[in-house]
Amino acid sequence: MKKNIKNAGVALALIGAVLVSACSNQGSGTGTDGKAGEPAEVKPKKPITLTIFTNGVTAAEFDDRFRGMLQEKFPHVTIEYIQAAKGSTIVDLVAQNKIPDIIRTDIPTLYNGYLDYKIGYDLSELIKKNKYDLNRFNKVFMDEIVTVGRTGAIYGLPVPPYFPQVLYYNKDLFDKFGVPYPKDGMTWDEVYELAKKLSRTEGSTVYRGFSANTTAMLRDNPFSHPILDPNADQLSDMEKWKTLFTNFKRFYEIPNNAIEKTAAAENTAFSKGKVAMMVNQHSVYLTIPPEVNWDIVSYPLQTGAPKLMPQRGSAYWSITNTSQHKDEAFEIITAMLSDEMQMSDSRKGLPTTLTKKEVMDELGKGHPVYSKKNMNAINLYPPVTFTPKRKADLIDIPGITQQDWMAETFVKVAGSGADMNTALRELDERLKAELAKLKSQK
Template sequence: MVKKSLLVSAAVMVALTSACSNGSKQEAKSDPGTAPQQSQQTQQPAQPAVSKDPVELVLYSTAATSEEEVKQKYSDPIQKQFPNIKIKYIKKAAGTNIDELVAAGQQIDIYYESVNFFNTVTTYQLGYDMTDLIKKHNIDVGAFEPTMIDYAKAMSKNGGIYGLPVFTQNVILFYNKDIFDKFGVPYPKNDMTWDDLQELAKKLNRNDGGKQYLGFASSPSHTLRANQYSLTFLDPKTDKATINTAEKWKQIYQTYYVTPSADPGFKKTMVEALKNKLPYKDPFLKDRNLAMIAYLSELDWAASGSEGMNWDIAALPTFKDLPGVGSSAYPFYWGVTAQSKHKDEAMEVIKFLTDKDYQTKQARAGTMTSLKDDAIKKQLGLDSKYKDKNLSAIFYNKYAPMPVKSNYEGDAQKAFEDATHEAALGNTDLNTLFRKIEEGANKAVDAVKTKK
């Protein structure tokens, strides 16, 4: 989590607030992939001129994406599209954390991150309202999933827009078909409710030949942050914990963590093998005694440790009072920074990455599009090694709304997340546990505020 306490030197502050743009301009080549959107903007001025002079754009993310992935997915396609633009990627590591780079005066032209993007760019004064750039470069924000754009506008200052979603993820259900086959239990389906899943999980919580099998678990951090009721840890107006004011928190904890762990064998495994923690990646990928896990729709994750395992996916189960609603989206936003001296070039790069042609290619390779275009969604994974998986699961549910969040949301997360394990063990009733969450979250926020 990005630290919010940072004393920036006057020199650095000047660097952060300067925003000059290139003077030498030539007309850029139009992008055929965006033609359907641009046809609706015939009254817009001609494509903006962008310098053909050599330009180096510094790309950074707190996501610590591997250099190989950045090269294959971003740098090489960008270089092919814009031969004069060189992407210099700085990978997050010791010495290159965001606070260290900003304090050292390192210029960053393009920054990307998941939903914490807006907090980071605001904290480190990298946020830049791209509204005018978006208009100038003829980018149709109506082409994106509305919930992602609504969130971007709500989280940017003064109704601006600091970032555009380039790709996204959501929470889905992964399952080990071998375990289901072993016990003759039918596979999960896309249209399950949480009650349906709990019944499946009960049939898979069993000890066989001395090996304890576990029915279902979830990634607490992702299921909490992208929960289906769009609850936030903090009230964005008061920065106070919502655990005792938003009534649906009890249903979330009960459904995601308490009920699935009610089996005695499940609890015994938590205590004896998992150090009082809920099952997570290792029981699914390595030990292979966890039948189902709710996790982000990152298919490479499942493949990373599943050699020889027959796995597949299904849509996240839904609540009866929210039919057809899955998790909220988990988009990665890209933004031109306030300090960039090459804002037009950086904007053209982001435009290229959100263009229909690029988005289609990435979707076919297995990356979820941030566009609302159903034709692109239907091509998800067709050129990937996952084309035989149940890829319809990923877009089966509609997104839950992305709620406005406090800038201290990340600081409150630990109190909420730590409590999921306690809730699953069942040694403390939820009312008592929720008071503990409230106290811990509020103290964490107050501690950060006092350091500012």
């Protein structure tokens, strides 16, 4: 018994010695200067330079949105920003072997501005390595870039803004003619009735009830209906295009509401102050003169179409496979897409690519103009799914060409009285001839 007590005493003494030793060592780390009680010096990260290339976003906008945050969060990274211009296009940079680390890509130019140069990089490995949550983003935008890339690779992460369609209206004209303002959730039939009441003349002045950015209205339609058939060399489902044309052209048959002679002129008619309503994208790049007292409501609902909002998708932050700093580049783009940055963007009026309601609800609230508008109209309906893409083995026509030809066809029908069936058949023939020409050049 005494022996057991003695052994227990020895064990307790040893435990006590260990505890004393442990306590005396806590906080006594030796720094690089060898002084006890100071933490080891954290070595600064090696300075690097990352190049970011965009086709359209000005340096001033980039600095306003991102540079301050990047300098504070990544002091070891020098950001060299290049906006596409004469002598500094992606073609020039590739030819000069000055390929950027990060590129702001988009769907229409994903190939001819990125993948065709064999500089595409699949972010999947970095996403997995960093356990990055893709569910933050609206699925529509993620699905589109994966689909367009055709290989299942994730070639970019969606950056605000995207471009939802809304119905603009001139409050002064509604007040002038004693007509109640449009409301969220209206149908095209209801908007048509308003347009009839507001299309009139006073003396020599013509007041139009309705106009539209016809290019966007047709291209980003509520059916997500493509121009070229995804699976065949022809106009996609002519009957669906007839449905769209029939709905839109009736507005231009209202007396005193003739369409402009070109799509470009029609797109800007609302800004002159004599048009009561306009269908167009919400875009921070759209300029409406301050003398036009406008507001917005949700895009009108069309019979047979899903209860969703037509939209033009976002751009994407992409990394090049030649970058020597892919990990740092991924840190940079995810920082630019953080909740905090998207909240900042949203407050400036840029619709978020996130699903986070708190961010959506702040849309435009920090902007001198948008803070006074009905920005809730933009988030009333979820964005419609992206337009189906051409099969990988089929020749394609550049999207800008397709949309211009479709807009020209509509103006011909709505403005010149051309037969709709004939005009659409002619467009079909034009598309087929262009595809044949492109095939002969392969």
